[in-house]
Each structure stands twice: as C-alpha cells, then as structure tokens.
Amino acid sequence: MASLSVLLLTALAALLVARWWWRRRRLVALMERIPGPFALPLLGNTLEQTVEHDELFVRLNGITQLFGRQHGVCRTWFCTQPYVLLSSPDAVECVLASNRHTDKSDEYLYLRPWLGTGLLTSWGAKWHRRRKVLTPAFHFRILDDFIDVFREQADVLADRFVQQAEQAGRRGFNVFPLVTLCTLDIICETAMGRKVHAQVDSESPYVRAVYDMAEIVLTRQSTVWYQPDWLFRLTPMYRRQQACLRDLHGFSNKMILERKEEFRRSRDQRGQDLDDDLGSKKRLAFLDLLIEASQDGAVLSDEDIREEVDTFMFEGHDTTSAAISWCTFLIGCDPHVQRQVHAELDDIFADDPDRGVTMKDLNDMKYLECCIKEALRLYPSVPAFARSLREDVQIGPYTVPAGTTAMIVVYMLHRNAEVFPEPEVFNPDRFLPDNCVGRHPFAYVPFSAGPRNCIGQKFALLEEKAVLSALLRRLRFESLDRREDLTLHGELIIRPKDGLRVRAFARPHPSKTASKTATAVNK
Numbered sequence: 001m002a003s004l005s006v007l008l009l010t011a012l013a014a015l016l017v018a019r020w021w022w023r024r025r026r027l028v029a030l031m032e033r034i035p036g037p038f039a040l041p042l043l044g045n046t047l048e049q050t051v052e053h054d055e056l057f058v059r060l061n062g063i064t065q066l067f068g069r070q071h072g073v074c075r076t077w078f079c080t081q082p083y084v085l086l087s088s089p090d091a092v093e094c095v096l097a098s099n100r101h102t103d104k105s106d107e108y109l110y111l112r113p114w115l116g117t118g119l120l121t122s123w124g125a126k127w128h129r130r131r132k133v134l135t136p137a138f139h140f141r142i143l144d145d146f147i148d149v150f151r152e153q154a155d156v157l158a159d160r161f162v163q164q165a166e167q168a169g170r171r172g173f174n175v176f177p178l179v180t181l182c183t184l185d186i187i188c189e190t191a192m193g194r195k196v197h198a199q200v201d202s203e204s205p206y207v208r209a210v211y212d213m214a215e216i217v218l219t220r221q222s223t224v225w226y227q228p229d230w231l232f233r234l235t236p237m238y239r240r241q242q243a244c245l246r247d248l249h250g251f252s253n254k255m256i257l258e259r260k261e262e263f264r265r266s267r268d269q270r271g272q273d274l275d276d277d278l279g280s281k282k283r284l285a286f287l288d289l290l291i292e293a294s295q296d297g298a299v300l301s302d303e304d305i306r307e308e309v310d311t312f313m314f315e316g317h318d319t320t321s322a323a324i325s326w327c328t329f330l331i332g333c334d335p336h337v338q339r340q341v342h343a344e345l346d347d348i349f350a351d352d353p354d355r356g357v358t359m360k361d362l363n364d365m366k367y368l369e370c371c372i373k374e375a376l377r378l379y380p381s382v383p384a385f386a387r388s389l390r391e392d393v394q395i396g397p398y399t400v401p402a403g404t405t406a407m408i409v410v411y412m413l414h415r416n417a418e419v420f421p422e423p424e425v426f427n428p429d430r431f432l433p434d435n436c437v438g439r440h441p442f443a444y445v446p447f448s449a450g451p452r453n454c455i456g457q458k459f460a461l462l463e464e465k466a467v468l469s470a471l472l473r474r475l476r477f478e479s480l481d482r483r484e485d486l487t488l489h490g491e492l493i494i495r496p497k498d499g500l501r502v503r504a505f506a507r508p509h510p511s512k513t514a515s516k517t518a519t520a521v522n523k
C-alpha cells in the first residue's frame with residue numbers, strides 16, 4: 001500500500017514537472033535564440049551570479065559587453081527566471097518608450113515592506129492614479145520654495161568640508177558619507193517638513209534604519225535563500241528588518257499626524273484653502289501637498305501618504321548623494337574642467353561673492369550642469385533597473401517572451417562608443433547644446449525615460465547644483481584616487497567600495513570686481 005502511494009505521488013510530481021516544462025517550452029526556445037552564457041538546467045547562471053556585489057556588477061557588465069555587442073541584447077538566467085540585459089539605445093527604447101511595459105520586476109518586491117506600493121513599486125491603474133496626483137508636487141513653483149533648504153544644508157556641508165580639509169590635510173578625506181548626510185537632511189526637510197540634523201547627529205535611529213533597510217533589500221535581491229518570504233522570516237535578518245520598519249514607519253506616521261494636525265489648525269484659523277498659500281507665506285513639504293491632495297482620505301489614505309513619503313525618502317537621497325559625490329570627484333580629477341566651473345561661479349556671483357544662491361543663479365550654471373550630466377553618464381546613480389514584461393517584445397532580431405525580466409544596464413548603455421566617442425573620458429562638453437543635437441533620445445537615461453521616468457529629476461538637478469556650487473565657491477578639489485583603481489559596488493546605487501578621497505583647499509575670496517570671464521556656454 002505504502003509503495004503504491006509513493007508510486008502515485010512520484011507519478012503526480014512527474015506529471016506536474018512535465019506540465020510546467022511543456023508550458024515553458026516556447027519561452028525557453030525563444031530565450032535560447034538570444035546570445036548569452038551557457039546555462040545549467042534549473043539553476044541557469046545562478047552559480048556565476050551568487051558572488052559579492054562588486055563582482056556581480058563586473059560580471060553583469062562583462063556579459064553585456066561580450067554577448068550584447070551586436071544588438072545590445074543578451075540573456076541570462078537566475079534559476080528558472082529569464083533575464084534580458086539591454087544596453088543599446090534602440091533596445092532600451094523598445095521597453096522604456098512603451099506604455100505596456102511599465103510593471104516593475106520581482107526585485108522591487110523586497111522594497112514593499114518599507115515602501116508598500118508607492119509610486120516606485122506600484123503598477124497598473126494604481127500607479128497611473130498616483131502619478132497624476134503626485135506630478136503637481138514637483139511643479140517649479142514648489143521647487144522654488146525648496147531652494148532655501150538646499151542652500152542652508154549645502155552651507156552646513158561646505159563648513160564640514162572646510163573642517164575636514166583642515167584636519168585631514170594632504171591625506172584627504174572621503175566625500176561620500178558627508179554628502180549622504182547632507183542629502184538626507186535635505187530630503188527629510190523637503191519631504192516631511194522636519195529637520196533631522198543628520199549632518200550633526202548621524203547616529204539618529206531614523207538615519208541608521210534608512211541605511212540598514214537599503215542593505216537588507218540588496219542582500220535579498222542577490223541571495224537566493226533570502227528570497228522566499230517564508231524562509232526569510234526564519235532568519236535574524238527578518239528580525240532586523242522588522243526593527244528598522246518600526247523606526248522608519250514610526251517616524252513617518254508621527255510626521256503625518258503632526259503635519260495633518262498643523263494643516264487642520266492653520267486651515268481653521270485662516271478659513272481658507274491651502275491652495276491660496278502655495279509659494280507665498282509658508283514653505284510646504286511634499287507631505288503637506290499630499291495631505292492636501294488626500295482630500296481628507298477620499299483620494300489618499302494615511303497609509304497611501306506614508307507610502308509616498310517613504311518612497312521620496314528612499315529614492316530622493318542616496319541617488320542625489322551618489323551624483324554629487326561622483327561629480328565632485330570627477331571635477332577634482334580634471335584641473336581644466338575645474339577652472340571653468342570656478343570661472344562660471346565667480347562670474348555669477350561677481351556682484352556679491354558672499355550672497356546666497358537663487359533659482360536664477362542655478363539656472364545660469366550651464367557649465368556645471370554639463371559636468372553633472374557627464375558625471376551621471378559615467379556613474380549613473382541607478383546603474384541598472386528592471387521591468388517585468390507582460391507581453392512579447394520584439395527587440396532587434398529577437399522576440400523576447402512575456403514573463404522575462406528586462407534589465408536596462410544604464411552603466412553600459414552610457415559607454416556606447418558610437419554615441420559617446422572615447423566613452424571613459426570625462427568630457428562635460430558632450431552636453432553642450434550643440435553637441436546633443438541628433439543624439440538618440442534613449443542613449444542617455446540616468447533618470448530612466450518614457451512614462452515611468454524619474455518624477456524627481458528637476459528637484460535632483462537643482463539640489464545637485466545648489467550643493468556643488470556651495471562647495472566649489474569655497475573650495476578647490478584634488479582627487480586622490482585614480483579612476484582605474486576604484487572598485488565599484490553596483491548596488492541599488494553605484495558606489496565606490498572604498499569611498500572617493502579628495503584633498504580640498506580653500507579658494508581665495510573672489511574680489512567684487514572679479515573678471516567677467518564668461519565660459520563658452522554662457523555666451
């Protein structure tokens with residue numbers, strides 16, 4: 001009897017496997033036409049990919065270079081999940097330009113405990129609704145209000161840089177951690193309307209939880225045995241996650257309650273709608289705009305608001321911090337570029353070298369903008385991102401089947417020598433208006449592109465300019481690390497494994513009659 005049961009169970013299991021295999025045969029056949037490394041049955045390329053983060057980044061870029069040379073498409077398998085890696089403008093366009101491929105891949109699932117289904121992780125009708133509700137929060141009128149926050153926090157950072165420069169002398173110091181605390185201060189104040197003083201107190205539980213949570217997400221993304229929820233719940237890392245979430249959600253919930261209360265009070269006092277107040281009397285945080293848009297819960301519940309605030313916190317500080325740090329480093333590698341940036345800044349602030357930066361100044365920083373763009377080309381803060389394909393897509397000569405994860409390998413896309421000759425050279429002139437004419441619109445996508453592009457890109461660019469100009473008005477940089485010696489961590493954000501070390505020197509105070517050396521771009 002027992003042996004009959006075993007036989008029946010074995011037959012049933014075999015039947016299920018055969019059915020699964022039969023259903024997947026088209027997907028597998030289509031995938032195997034796409035160039036890629038040899039893959040084992042069931043395991044695929046998992047063994048080559050279960051390595052340290054820096055090594056994984058090198059391997060993914062290597063596969064892209066080796067197998068995706070011709071059409072910018074190659075394939076790899078993580079267990080039974082197929083991936084295509086896209087690295088040419090045409091291939092990337094096929095996915096990003098379409099309204100049909102807006103669903104995020106399973107890698108984003110691990111962000112859900114923190115971000116729920118906010119703008120970054122939601123899909124379908126919910127994402128559409130949210131995008132519509134949130135877009136006005138990034139209107140330039142609102143961004144104008146944030147310049148004061150950028151300026152204040154950038155000045156704190158510049159003071160800290162001066163201090164570090166004095167203490168470290170010729171040994172130099174790592175810019176990354178200092179800049180990250182500054183961008184965290186900026187996003188807390190602009191997203192939630194509260195100062196967390198991260199630059200002064202980096203040990204705050206909230207700040208620590210942000211770091212820990214990002215690390216947990218990354219570990220789950222790249223480690224097979226942490227992926228199933230039931231298995232993850234058995235690990236100490238799950239308990240660490242729950243502790244982080246208590247701090248993260250506890251803080252945002254408290255902020256929401258406080259701001260709602262303030263919002264109600266001020267509306268009752270004035271007897272008028274907050275709309276009348278936009279951009280005039282009181283600076284509004286994104287949170288206030290969400291509370292306003294929520295229409296007392298009819299459009300957004302408190303939990304919906306929290307999802308979005310947490311999403312801004314996540315997307316809005318590490319990305320800008322990486323961008324500012326890389327740009328400082330690259331400018332510090334090239335004295336000629338640095339002289340042009342200094343000349344532009346001296347020119348803009350010739351009327352009063354000590355005054356605070358304004359929106360007009362930021363808009364006038366054309367050459368600095370080229371440097372920022374070029375730094376984002378070489379070191380895109382988000383080096384890769386992914387979509388889950390719900391239907392077949394034709395990419396070049398290949399039909400990529402539904403069910404595949406399409407990964408946009410931005411780091412390699414930006415190194416296409418046909419679009420960017422001598423791609424490893426840091427050359428901000430590539431982004432002078434004349435030099436951009438005729439460039440493929442999907443050849444440069446640090447903020448993604450198409451319907452799911454970065455909603456915060458204007459905010460990010462203004463913040464970067466405000467912080468970099470505050471640093472460069474006071475300091476001259478010399479980068480100590482050589483680019484070719486850096487080990488990169490291609491994590492959620494691209495980071496150098498051992499930081500970016502620079503020496504900083506105080507600049508002589510520019511006289512009020514500074515020469516009006518206009519740079520080519522300002523003419």
Ligand code: HEM
Nearest residue numbers: 119120315316319320323381382385447448454455456460
């Ligand atoms: C240099 C800075 C930044 C870079 C390079 C960057 C890059 C990106 C990229 C590549 C995406 C697409 C991600 C994907 O498809 O998975 C994205 C989406 C997003 N970003 Fe940014 N980002 C930056 C700054 C910001 C800031 C400052 C905010 C908010 C204040 C922000 C908020 C968002 C949101 C909410 C999304 C999701 C948009 C959607 O799916 O509709 N980002 N960003």
